[in-house]
Amino acid sequence: MGTDRHEKIQQRAYQIWEREGRPEGHHERHWHQAIDELDRDEMDYVQDAAPQTLYGTDDSGETASPAKARRRDKGRVAKGDVLAEEALAIRTGISGDEAERLIDETDGDLTAAEQAAREEGPER
Structure with a gap:
């Protein structure tokens, strides 16, 4: 290195x-x-x-820009994305392990994971 x-x-x-x-x-x-x-x-x-x-094509068949590609994928994360887990934990007051579990359960859908975290509340 x-x-x-x-x-x-x-x-x-x-x-x-x-x-x-x-x-x-x-x-x-x-x-x-x-x-x-x-x-x-x-x-x-x-x-x-x-x-x-x-970056593929947008709805009109035109080549998508990197910004469009990011907007298209926004709200979804890959399994094991430590930064997304940390951000979810900070935003909702849950543990990192709990954030990881919710992201896995929602197949990477951050909106659904955050909603579930807010419904369950922080670990005590």
Whole structure:
């Protein structure tokens, strides 16, 4: 791993640690989450720079732009999307594990997962 990449991962892991309130004993999870976030950032950059044909077509048959593609997919996330789980947990006051369960149960539908979280309420 290059020194620059290692430093970026280290910085992102530190930011995650701070964002979570500086909990002890989670350094390995923070490190892996930092790698996932940086990889996702890089993938987003590559997709934005890629030819528009990668984004399919819109309802009119025209080539969709990256922005249209993101709007089309908005509200759905892949299983194991740690950032989406964390965001759902923060927005609704539930645990990360609970957020993961709800996202899985709703097949990645964030709107449905958030509604279910609000109905169930935070864990006590």
